[in-house]
Amino acid sequence: MGTILRVSMLEGEAALGRIRASDVGHMLVDVERVFARAAAHFVAGRPGRGQGRRGRLIEEATHLRLVGLEEGSVVCVLQFPDAPPNGVSFDLGDVISLGETALTYAVSTATEGRRAYSDVAAALVQLANDIGVGSRCKAVALSIGDDRQPEVVIDAERRERLRLVAAPAPNPRADAITGTLVEADFERRTARLRTPLGQAIAVQFDPDIDDAIYELMRRTSKLRGEITYDPSTLQARAIRVRGLGKAEQMELATSEEDFWQAPRPFAELLHERGAAATVDLDALYIPTLTDEQRDELVKAADSGAI
Structure with missing residues (x-):
């Protein structure tokens, strides 16, 4: 018999007769997505046996079956496959071990353990969002086997921590960036820098450089400090200014008029x-x-x- 998993929606509207059927459907689909992404990390590290087989193995190992629905808080009783379906030539051990490993990886990610994967965390965040954690219900809980004690409880606070795992905040780096200061708020000590490529960079500065910021307004400047980069595009998003100055500009040996004349x-x-x-x-x-x-x-x- 395959491993039993209980997925519970806790409190709020989480009661039979009150819960929306679509919430239960989202929960079942999202839970399978969590385990499929977790299983993919394990399969990616195994010796290659063909991409097609790997995809089918992940699908079959994480294709959960609904075997019960319990009252109280809405509890879906799910079961991992205990054997591959007819016509699928996987080893029995492959399917069982992969499903159990996916469960282990998912729990580790959810509890911020040693194995924490960003795409698995993103799937857990989507699960919490789709069933309305923090609005329609208080939390979603995962319990393994006959033990009703939850292995994982994802409430609004844990969802936010998982969101950081899914999309970690970029680390500021000491660097310099060139552009034109186009506006500044000297009460909030914020400004906006426009790069030569037209990108807008948020600027923060300290009181001791107010005058310098004012002098450089509408002029091309080089700002030095801690720059925060977008982790996906690697473009600068913001800078905390520690120093500044005029940008160096190369000049032509001839005048502008000489350059353009026939x-x-x-x-x-x-x-x-x-x-x-x-x-x-x-x-x-x-x-x-x-x-x-x-x-x-x-x-x-x-x-x-x-």
Whole structure:
């Protein structure tokens, strides 16, 4: 017989005759998703036997069966597979061990244990959201086997901790960023920096640099401090300023007017630079030289001898 799992919705509207049927349906679908994602982490580390077999193995090992519905708080009694279905050539041990391992990984993630996976945590958060933890019910609990004592209780507080596991807050890094300060609030000591690519960066600064921030408004500046990056896009989102200054700008050797004016004749440029008269390259050709002599002449020119 496969492992028995009880999934309970606690308090609030969690009572037969009051609970919405859609909440129960969401709960069953979401619980299977939690275990499928947990099982995938175990399968990914096993020796390859073919991607197709792995996918079928995960599906069959985490395809729970509803074997009972208990009163009180709404309790769905589920069972992990105890054997593969007809026509599926998996080892019995594969299916049972994978289901039990998925359960172990899911419990570890939910309780923030040694194995905590972000995608499993995201599935647990979705489970709590879909059944209305904190609004329609107080919590969702998972109990394993005949022991009715919950292994995991996900209430609103634990859901928020799991949300951080699912999408950890980025760690600020000491760095510098260049852009234009386009606005500032000197009461809240916040500002907005617009990068050359048009990205808006939230800025925080201390009272001792109020004047410096004011002086750099609407000017291209380099801000140094702790920059927070988006973990998914790796783009800067915010900076806590520790130092600032004007951004370095490379300048052209010619003026803007000179750069954009129409090209001038080559002879005029030579005269401006004080160059001698143009050289007739054909006049430099010596038809009587042999190939060996020409090679020697080229070598001498390359060495600076002539």
